């Protein structure tokens with residue numbers, strides 16, 4: 001029988017690409033022999049936009065990068081500007097920033113694991129994380145009035161203090177999280193079909209992970225213990241006690257597990273932060289007109305998706321001369337073409353989902 | 365720790381000066397220096413980007429180590445009329461997309477890159493949007 | 501035993517099946533909207549001093565404002581338009597307003613049938629009847645809602 005390789009377009013309008021990502025797959029029967037990623041459908045030129053906006057005006061745009069983790073994007077950006085200008089942040093704001101960044105990590109991982117399991121075909125399993133995430137969004141919206149694009153961090157602090165009912169609600173949520181995660185393990189982690197579909201699939205070896213510059217859960221699933229919160233502590237992360245989960249085999253199952261355990265660790269960090277949360281203002285002394293001195297700065301933080309970095313060159317004017325965003329999803333996605341070789345189409349979808357990308361961030 | 369690696373670079377490249385973790389090199393030296401850094405634990409090419417200055421472009425590399433807290437910023441100035449730097453794809457795979465992005469936005473060419481095409485913008489796009497003289 | 505993982509998961513699903521339902525029956529059931537909600541905008545145009553702070557704070561150039569002067573050299577508004585199409589709903593304008601006359605509302609059903617209706621002409625229709633949000637207001641009074 002004569003067979004022929006066929007080429008299939010996956011996306012850009014396809015739910016399993018988690019946005020508008022196109023993957024041109026070459027198929028031999030049902031097995032992928034290679035692929036080419038086509039990006040840019042959501043490219044808005046944020047780096048160029050930044051050059052015509054003042055420093056505070058760019059904060060809402062960072063929300064639109066990784067729109068499942070707007071809080072962390074805000075944090076990375078404002079910390080970069082603070083580093084450039086040498087602005088002190090009040091203690092209370094620092095603690096609240098940690099609380100919000102970790103809540104955001106949980107929310108982002110919830111979507112990450114939920115959609116991953118859904119892409120394997122288990123539709124039930126996507127609803128549970130979304131229910132849990134909804135509770136986090138409620139906490140966010142009572143504080144800053146938004147559910148997706150928060151625009152909460154400010155250069156020098158935060159835009160609002162938390163409302164009164166926030167801390168009791170947060171406590172309640174943290175207690176709820178324990179049963180929620182247990183339930184999810186019961187529902188998914190032990191499931192034999194899930195294990196058969198994920199164990200050993202889409203392996204990223206340690207060498208590959210390092211060479212492709214992966215970061216975040218993707219690199220920690222491949223046996224590299226690299227977490228910016230530990231390696232280059234920013235903010236007040238050096239005051240907290242937490243573990244960094246590292247798995248060895250680098251398959252889709254390990255990437256899932258890293259995310260699950262990271263959520264537990266985030267809960268731990270939040271508990272410590274609530275215990276030490278001081279009173280005081282949430283916005284420090286900031287000049288009316290934000291005008292950093294000429295110079296440049298690079299700062300990166302541990303986003304839920306990986307290491308998010310901002311590179312700002314200032315010429316002493318109120319607008320950045322150049323602003324570059326090192327987007328973790330963009331770099332992490334680079335490995336995809338390599339690891340889908342030899343897997344069936346259904347597995348390709350799972351591998352893509354296990355990398356947990358967000359197209360707003362890939363395309364910038 | 366940091367001084368260790370700084371001293372090591374000083375030994376091998378006596379003509380270079382490290383200022384606050386920044387290292388300025390010439391395009392000719394770049395390949396040799398990066399090779400040396402990769403050998404000495406900088407297994408993580410974190411970021412590649414560029415800045416458009418009035419006189420020249422500066423390509424900025426952030427190199428890091430996964431195991432140790434070492435980090436270093438390497439900068440190369442390239443001429444505006446012929447912006448060419450050697451590609452780092454042979455050393456790090458992450459350079460592939462990162463360099464394509466810089467090529468896409470600034471039109472800086474990376475010699476030795478296996479697939480130097482636009483990545484975010486369409487092939488038919490004219491001009492390089494992050495250059496200061498770009499009119500959209 | 502092979503298959504016990506699947507059974508455990510199914511047991512959980514069954515348990516949830518008989519527990520309390522959490523789906524909100526929108527639109528019959530109305531959701532609770534937080535006090536600091538960032539919905540649409542409203543303007544108390546008599547309190548506005550035409551200082552242009554909101555215009556300058558906006559990242560997208562959404563707000564257009566025109567003013568005139570009365571006999572006491574006091575400024576008054578003659579036009580105030582918000583091109584809501586391009587608004588990021590970021591709140592920088594509300595935070596910048598020194599008189600707190602520009603506020604968010606707690607509306608959430610903002611879809612319109614016609615594109616022109618998206619634009620807010622706050623001078624002619626200041627929307628003061630809409631429930632206002634406490635976002636960036638110095639005195640945060642709790643309103644029942």
Ligand code: SF4
Nearest residue numbers: 558587588590591593
């Ligand atoms: S909310 Fe933001 S984008 Fe909208 S008008 Fe106010 S400042 Fe402009």
Ligand code: SF4
Nearest residue numbers: 548549551552554597
């Ligand atoms: S900032 Fe407030 S007072 Fe000033 S022009 Fe705008 S709405 Fe009026």
